[in-house]
Amino acid sequence: MYNEKVLQHFKDPHNVGTMENPDGYGEVGSSECGDTMKMYIKVDDNKITDIKYQTYGCCAAIASSSIATDMALGKTIEEAQAMSKMDIVQELGGLPEKKIHCSLLAEDALKEAIKDYKSK
Numbered sequence: 001m002y003n004e005k006v007l008q009h010f011k012d013p014h015n016v017g018t019m020e021n022p023d024g025y026g027e028v029g030s031s032e033c034g035d036t037m038k039m040y041i042k043v044d045d046n047k048i049t050d051i052k053y054q055t056y057g058c059c060a061a062i063a064s065s066s067i068a069t070d071m072a073l074g075k076t077i078e079e080a081q082a083m084s085k086m087d088i089v090q091e092l093g094g095l096p097e098k099k100i101h102c103s104l105l106a107e108d109a110l111k112e113a114i115k116d117y118k119s120k
């Protein structure tokens with residue numbers, strides 16, 4: 001069902017954890033399955049310098065957040081904000097159609113964290 005890259009990120013996810021005093025924090029839930037994701041970012045000179053997440057979700061959600069946080073690290077706020085779930089899915093080498101919504105959790109959590117950062 002999942003390709004090798006997805007399974008690798010699921011078995012050994014990157015950037016898992018929490019953060020003390022993040023510059024931005026986002027928490028979202030999926031309307032489709034009820035799973036949730038929390039995302040924390042540190043921003044310096046308009047760039048994401050650290051990023052962590054926790055998810056209570058499936059294999060696809062874990063792999064999506066792992067790769068999405070890898071992708072966002074080092075990006076400017078504008079570049080990170082422009083990332084879509086399809087960019088995440090593409091970077092993973094694809095997800096089964098019924099699992100595409102899981103990648104939306106990562107996109108939405110990142111966007112919420114950026115929104116929180118901008119509101120401060």
Ligand code: FES
Nearest residue numbers: 033035058061102
């Ligand atoms: Fe809920 Fe994948 S089924 S995030």
